[in-house]
Amino acid sequence: MYRAASQPWDQRRCLVGQSSTKVTVATAEVGLSLPKGTTVISESMEGALSEQLNHEFYSAYLYLAMSAYCSHNNFNGAAQWHQLQFEEEHQHATKIYDYLMDQGVHVQLLPIPAPPSEFGSILEVFEASLAHEQDMTGRLNELSDQALKEKDHATYNLLQWFVNEQVEEEASVGGIIAKLKLVKDDGYGLLMIDNELGSRPASPAA
Numbered sequence: 001m002y003r004a005a006s007q008p009w010d011q012r013r014c015l016v017g018q019s020s021t022k023v024t025v026a027t028a029e030v031g032l033s034l035p036k037g038t039t040v041i042s043e044s045m046e047g048a049l050s051e052q053l054n055h056e057f058y059s060a061y062l063y064l065a066m067s068a069y070c071s072h073n074n075f076n077g078a079a080q081w082h083q084l085q086f087e088e089e090h091q092h093a094t095k096i097y098d099y100l101m102d103q104g105v106h107v108q109l110l111p112i113p114a115p116p117s118e119f120g121s122i123l124e125v126f127e128a129s130l131a132h133e134q135d136m137t138g139r140l141n142e143l144s145d146q147a148l149k150e151k152d153h154a155t156y157n158l159l160q161w162f163v164n165e166q167v168e169e170e171a172s173v174g175g176i177i178a179k180l181k182l183v184k185d186d187g188y189g190l191l192m193i194d195n196e197l198g199s200r201p202a203s204p205a206a
């Protein structure tokens with residue numbers, strides 16, 4: 001049975017080194033967080049994860065802007081698809097936020113830049129999505145490299161969830177781009193794709 005609340009801090013640090021996931025899950029399950037001002041992760045990792053948290057919020061903001069563009073241009077299926085994407089990115093941000101809280105970090109939120117609101121065409125929307133996801137993959141790979149270098153196994157485990165998620169995201173957007181390129185400006189083809197996008201099921205909580 002996990003008894004984090006009664007364990008001396010040094011023992012908890014030791015547990016994180018040996019089996020970090022157990023500690024993170026256990027603290028989340030029993031609603032515990034580390035004492036304020038006491039962190040396991042390095043200051044540099046804390047800063048890098050805070051930036052990633054901001055990028056995930058920017059992703060959510062970007063997808064909401066894309067949803068608005070699609071809706072305004074009567075691509076209601078694509079608008080719904082991006083709405084779900086917005087919700088997913090919000091979950092990603094929350095996942096990092098919760099992790100930082102579990103690590104005893106005093107999270108300080110950074111400003112979120114305004115996303116673009118004009119995209120030219122539905123194809124351009126998805127091409128911008130793919131470019132954005134590729135950029136995010138690069139950032140998550142760099143963060144994983146840093147975690148490995150610092151022997152920060154807890155953070156590395158967290159990041160691998162994100163790295164795997166990126167593979168799925170890039171494949172999904174790449175598939176949509178391929179279909180859009182196939183139909184080009186054919187109205188019937190675009191309507192078919194839009195209908196298909198609108199039937200995307202909501203993803204389970206991250």
Ligand SMILES: [Fe+2]
Nearest residue numbers: 056059089092
């Ligand atoms: Fe994300």
Ligand SMILES: [Fe+2]
Nearest residue numbers: 059089133169
């Ligand atoms: Fe994403």
